[in-house]
Amino acid sequence: MTDVVQPDAAGIQRAAGVLRAGGLVAFPTETVYGLGVHALDREAVRRLFLAKGRPANDPLIVHVATLDGAASLLASRPGSVAALAGRFWPGPLTLVLPKSRLVPDEVTAGLASVAIRIPAHPVALALIEAAGIPIAAPSANLFSRPSPTRAAHVLADLDGRIDLVVDGGDTSVGVESTVLDLTRDIPTVLRPGAVTLEMLGAVLPHVRMRDASHTASGAEPMASPGLLSRHYSPRAPLTLYEGHAAAVVARLAADARDAAHQGQRVGILAADDDPVDGFTIVRVGSDGDLPGVAARLYAALREIDAAGTDVILARGYPADTGIGIAIQDRLRRAAAGRIVHVDS
Ligand code: TXA
Ligand code: MG
Secondary structure, three states, rough: OOOEEEOOHHHHHHHHHHHHHHOOOEEEEEOOEEEEEOOOHHHHHHHHHHHOOOOOOOOOEOOOOHHHHHHHHHHOOOOOHHHHHHOOOOOOOOEEEEEOOOOOOHOOOOOOOEEEEEEOOHHHHHHHHHHHHEEEEEEEEOOOOOOOOOOOHHHHHHHHOOOEOOOOEEEOOOOOOEEEEEEOOEEEEEEEEOOOOHHHHOOOOOOEEHHHHHHHHOOOOOOOOOOOOOOOOOOOEEEEEEEEEEHHHHHHHHHHHHHEEEEEEEEEOOHHHHOOOOOOOEOOOOOHHHHHHHHHHHHHHHHHHHHHOOOOEEEEOOOOOOOOOHHHHHHHHHHOOOOOOOOO
């Protein structure tokens, strides 16, 4: 069975020992909970894929505590790494870099690159340091479930399938790290996150966002297999309403009434002050506090899913800048193509 430990000295030592021995340990990072495993232990990495039900063609992020800790994992270090690390590490940024032969193919799904991150959460850093090994860790959810932002989410998906959870409370960022590919001619963001394109642009003037239409359709499969759109989805079909807030809420409420008339149990993911009532409603935050929306998004998706609704209607948030782009990306994946554009 899966034990839960506190992130005190004894808990960290125990978790580090389990990791060194090839076990599976979920732990908090500032973004979401990760499911950690010894990155250089092929057998342990295989067990991790089995526990998650994750396809073997989706590569993992290797977590280290220092830039030196990554040196032996890399075949070369592009010139921009030092500046990016200096500015954004520890933090919610993952760099895709040329891998050395030390990194097992199981970790990278056979790619010539490896994804590296130094997380900012003190528990994650303490655990990596105590273990003294690089730790491969995907988000600690079952494949196609929303990423976990608290220990209870991890247990809901993986109780009995993993050895240990280190309970560090709620994570603060709430959406997964920005993934930046430095192996291409033009540095490319594969997954938007809390380190935004604007922030990266201050260090890398030519950085660009991947073409979402390609990755979502699977036409660019090797770029980042984990970016297929069926990730992050709740069990009930979710429809996303995008556009001007007042018009969106009016249309969403009308569609909710129609669905209810047809006998469907309707769940709504609304902003805190949206004028909707009479359905199963989970409030996510407000347009004026997008970091708060990001922090609560996955817990809200799990909550509305657990309520046992037949359909979920969700309203979008401003997505022109900042973490709004990551929120829109995750909501669109959860919607898997069911997007209603409301003009005014
Ligand atoms: O915030 C996070 O990144 C969390 C915490 C635990 O660190 N981890 C996380 O891992 O979200 P995961 O496995 O759920 O997502 C990793 C993403 C996937 O989209 C994967 O395809 C991509 O990173 N990735 C990993 N290695 C890659 C590589 N060599 N090239 C391109 N994409 C890669
Ligand atoms: Mg994941």
